[in-house]
Amino acid sequence: MGEVWSATDLRTGADVAVKLSHGWAASEPELLARFEREGKLLKRIKSPFICALVDFGRTAEGVPYMVLERLTGETLDQLLTREGYLPMAEVGRIADEILQALVVAHGAAIVHRDLSPANVFLHRTPDGKTLTKILDFGIAKVGGTGGPSTASHVTMGTLAYVAPEQLGDSAKAGPSADLYAVGTLVFRALTGQMPYGAAKGTPLVVLKRETDVPSIDEATGEKWPAALRTFLAKTMARLPAKRYPSAEVALGAWRDAMRGKGPRLTAPEKPNEAPRTLTLDDNASRNPQRRAPKSRIT
Secondary structure (H helix, E strand, O other): OEEEEEEEOOOOOOEEEEEEEOHHHHOOHHHHHHHHHHHHHHHHOOOOOEOOEEEEEEOOOOOEEEEEEOOOEEEHHHHHHHHOOOOHHHHHHHHHHHHHHHHHHHHOOEEOOOOOHHHEEEEEOOOOOEEEEEOOOOOOEEOOOOOOOOOOOOOOOOHHHOOHHHOOOHHHOOHHHHHHHHHHHHHHHHHOOOOOOOOOHHHHHHHHHHOOOOOHHHHHOOOOOHHHHHHHHHHOOOOHHHOOOOHHHHHHHHHHHHOOOOOOOEEEOOOOOOEEEOOOOOOOOOOOOOOOOOOOOO
16 A cells, blocks of 8 residues: 655654555545554554654645654564564563553554554664564554444454454454454464464454464463463453453553463473473473574564
């Protein structure tokens, strides 16, 4: 629906990214409304963990545009494609920052509806740090309505990460649907696999609607810390009412899990070997058959 160009803000000298609507998109009322609506939504939310809007409007030729902060780095999807899975500490930081962003977005009555690794950017700052940035609010929902871009009986978002209630009617997606996506993203980042395995398309839709997500222990055959297992079970519960009531509560539960609150569980490092404690600091050696990642973002 658009293309992104690197540019310099002539007023401030800052490096920015300019997102332009394609010419054909400008002739489609629904796509045009979605593009301009994203600019209005981004203007309402300010968080260091959401890609910042600098300006938006139309060119002299009437082409819609958005000016955004320029990011350097890669998407979480690119990192996971290369590395397979990530250490617990790295996932801990990424999920914490995503949840902080959702606290702000949900506080402004905005539901993202398409949280996935492709819409999570790992931005490298000039001082060498890494900040997680949520991208693309193009299909976000505002308040209690589906918004002008939502038709009934339509699934919007990335199928592997959308909540069950979002299937077939994305207008039903509330804040807890974003939490479901966070749980799925964490599961993928920690284990290198999806909660329902390799299921795609219609089989995945049926599984999401009719069966509970397997626990991380069941899916991997390993034992994980109880607080982490509880966090994933709550965020990915089939029924929205069984998930955390808000992003704030989910963020608190995630931080408790990362601090190691609750009982520890043990996991065998190798077959026929005595169990060891699986710590929250390192999960890279828990599966000797899995290739160790070549590099990590620190």
